[in-house]
Amino acid sequence: MSNDVPDSPVPRGALDGVKVLDLTRVLAGPWCTQMLADLGAQVIKVERPGSGDDTRAWGPPFLKDSLGKDTSESAYYLSANRGKKSVAIDFTTPTGQAQVRRLAATADVVIENFTVGQLAKYGLDYANLSRHRPGLIYCSITGFGQTGPWADRPGYDFIIQGLSGFMSVTGERDDLPGGGPQKAGVAICDLFTGIYASNAIIAALYHRQQTGAGQYIDMALLDCMVATMANMNLNYLASGKAPTRHGNAHPNVVPYQVFTCSDGEIVIAVGNDGQFVRLCTVIEMPELAKDVRFATNPARIRNRGELLPLIEARVSRATRAHWLAALESSGIPCGPINSLEEVFDNPQVKARGLEIRMAHPLAPEVRLVGNPIRMSETPPRYEIPPPLLGQHDEEILGELLSPSQYDERR
Numbered sequence: 128m129s130n131d132v133p134d135s136p137v138p139r140g141a142l143d144g145v146k147v148l149d150l151t152r153v154l155a156g157p158w159c160t161q162m163l164a165d166l167g168a169q170v171i172k173v174e175r176p177g178s179g180d181d182t183r184a185w186g187p188p189f190l191k192d193s194l195g196k197d198t199s200e201s202a203y204y205l206s207a208n209r210g211k212k213s214v215a216i217d218f219t220t221p222t223g224q225a226q227v228r229r230l231a232a233t234a235d236v237v238i239e240n241f242t243v244g245q246l247a248k249y250g251l252d253y254a255n256l257s258r259h260r261p262g263l264i265y266c267s268i269t270g271f272g273q274t275g276p277w278a279d280r281p282g283y284d285f286i287i288q289g290l291s292g293f294m295s296v297t298g299e300r301d302d303l304p305g306g307g308p309q310k311a312g313v314a315i316c317d318l319f320t321g322i323y324a325s326n327a328i329i330a331a332l333y334h335r336q337q338t339g340a341g342q343y344i345d346m347a348l349l350d351c352m353v354a355t356m357a358n359m360n361l362n363y364l365a366s367g368k369a370p371t372r373h374g375n376a377h378p379n380v381v382p383y384q385v386f387t388c389s390d391g392e393i394v395i396a397v398g399n400d401g402q403f404v405r406l407c408t409v410i411e412m413p414e415l416a417k418d419v420r421f422a423t424n425p426a427r428i429r430n431r432g433e434l435l436p437l438i439e440a441r442v443s444r445a446t447r448a449h450w451l452a453a454l455e456s457s458g459i460p461c462g463p464i465n466s467l468e469e470v471f472d473n474p475q476v477k478a479r480g481l482e483i484r485m486a487h488p489l490a491p492e493v494r495l496v497g498n499p500i501r502m503s504e505t506p507p508r509y510e511i512p513p514p515l516l517g518q519h520d521e522e523i524l525g526e527l528l529s530p531s532q533y534d535e536r537r
Contacts (some may be wrong), residue, residue, distance in 0.1 A: 140167015141505035145332065148230050149173065149211060150239035150246070152180040154284070154314055155268050155348065157207035158321030160238060163328065164210025165498040165507035171230060171523055172208065172514065176215040179516035180204060190490050198489040200513065208513040209485070209495055214524055215517035224249045229527050231256045231263070235335075236328055240268040243278050253343045262341040264331040266324055272347035282348045284314040291316070291352035292369075296359050299374040308372070320351040381427035382406070382435060385464065386442040386450075393447050396460040400424060405457045410441045485512040 145168040149160040157172075157180070164170040174180055186201035214230075217223040228250065231237050237256060239246055246252045253265040267273060270282010288294050288310045298309035324346045331342050353360070362370045362378065370378055375394075377383035382403075383396045397403050400423055407416040415421050415437065420430040427434055442450060447463060454461040465473065471482055480497055487493040498507035 139505060140165075140508055141502065142166045142168040142329075142332075145169070145236065146234045147171070147236040147238065148227070148234040150227075150237065150241070150251070151268065152240070153182055154207055154317035155320040155324070155346075156238055156240040157182075158318055159266075159268070159324040159328070160211065161207050161209055162321065162325040162498070163236070164511070165500070165509070167505065167508065168236075170211040171234075171519075172211040172213045173216050173218070173227060173230070174213055174516055176217050176517070179213070179215070180208070182207070183516065190487065190493055192490050200487075200489060200493075200515070205493060205495065205513045209509060210511050211514055212511065212519035212523060213514035213517055214520050216524075218249055218251060224251065226524065226527065227251055228256065228259075230523075232260055234260070234263065235332065236264045236266065238266040238268070238324070238328070242281060243267075243269055243273055257341060257343075260341070262335055262339060264328060264335065264341050264344065266328055266344040266346060268320060268324055268346045268348075270348050272350060273345045277349075284316040284348065285310055287316040287348045287352050290349060292356055292359070293352060296356075296370050296372055296378075298372045300372050303374065306372070315355075316348045316352045319355050320346055320348050323351045323354075376431070376435075379428070380424060381431045382438055384435075386439055388442055388447045388450055389445055391447045392464050393442075393450055394462050394464065395442075395454065398460060402459050403427070406438075406454070406459050409453050409457050409459065410438065412437065412441060483509055485509060487512045488515055488518070 142163060145163070147160055147163050147168050147170045149156065149170050149172045151157055151160065152174070160170045160172070172180075178184070182204040183199065183201055185203040187197065188202045189197040190200040190202070190205060192198050216226050218227045231251070237253075239251075244252075247255070253263075253267070257263045257265060269278070270287065271277040271280055288297075289308070293315075294308035294310060297311065299306045301307060324344070327344045327346065331344060335341055358379065359370050362368075373384075375385035377396075380396075380398060383398070384394070385392050386395055395406070397406055403421070403424075404413075404416040407413050415434070419426065421427050421434050451461055451463065463469070470476055476482070481499070483495050483497045484492045485495060493512055495509075495512075497509070500507055
């Protein structure tokens with residue numbers, strides 16, 4: 128069953144009392160602020176009047192109402208904006224700028240993802256806002272950072288996947304059918320940057336707690352994606368040789384890849400020589416484990432071209448169910464390649480409560496994916512569904528402005 132969000136009180140959030148002013152849109156920034164909201168922060172999302180966050184229009188699919196008709200809320204937008212309150216402010220106008228400055232004056236964190244220097248034109252950059260709020264933590268997310276020869280360039284996830292080297296190691300080998308670079312199926316540069324940014328903000332909050340000082344955080348998609356190349360970076364830096372694409376195989380471990388059964392594909396991930404011995408027994412080819420060409424992982428790396436066809440031929444003779452049962456019973460890491468329908472029907476996914484359901488103003492409920500963080504004392508909490516555009520104008524701006532100012536705004 129899905130993990131319905133309970134109506135009963137939930138434990139205090141780790142970031143209770145932290146107020147975040149969210150000037151971001153699309154994915155990297157909203158992913159960051161959704162993380163902070165899940166952990167208890169109050170997040171106020173500032174959106175353009177009339178259109179709001181760009182992703183509101185990035186559908187279909189859209190959330191369905193009680194009659195099964197599309198609402199205005201795209202699935203893309205819903206994925207990254209839980210836990211926030213939305214206000215519609217045009218900060219290109221003097222009035223809007225004044226409203227954002229008043230919101231920032233009581234905020235602990237401001238986060239934005241506009242191009243370098245754009246918010247300075249409106250007096251909403253770190254230098255201006257921190258002058259009146261010395262403890263302010265201000266995080267900017269851009270494609271290439273605030274410095275360097277490319278700082279002024281716009282940055283998009285797909286472009287960064289190519290620039291960072293990620294696509295040079297992702298995809299099938301050039302000499303095989305379908306060979307060539309591939310992007311990831313999700314916007315991983317945006318997602319990684321959002322996660323890195325949330326870590327930086329939490330670290331800055333801790334620093335402020337110790338010292339009273341705020342600070343400026345400069346996050347770049349390119350920086351984050353280069354950093355997350357991880358072992359591939361070191362494969363190059365240690366050897367001087369750039370890694371290449373291996374498709375679904377692993378450059379440093381063999382056999383560690385997708386294998387085709389008689390009725391579909393599975394992943395077999397042999398992480399050490401002992402597991403390889405057991406694999407050879409399961410596939411009824413024990414002689415492979417004794418062959419000097421394959422007995423150790425370095426040897427298997429050098430001779431993968433001879434070893435893999437032998438394993439592939441044997442695996443292709445039986446079904447996925449047969450091999451998964453046999454491999455699991457022998458302690459060999461393996462798994463199916465699931466569709467998302469299969470993912471959300473998986474008993475482990477269900478047991479971990481990864482699907483949650485929340486009430487929504489336009490539909491009986493909205494199905495979302497919960498935060499993967501598990502904390503014993505301050506777990507993530509889900510109190511506010513992804514907001515409608517300007518849904519909280521009266522609540523937030525009504526407190527901020529005098530009655531006459533608020534009436535004039537309307």
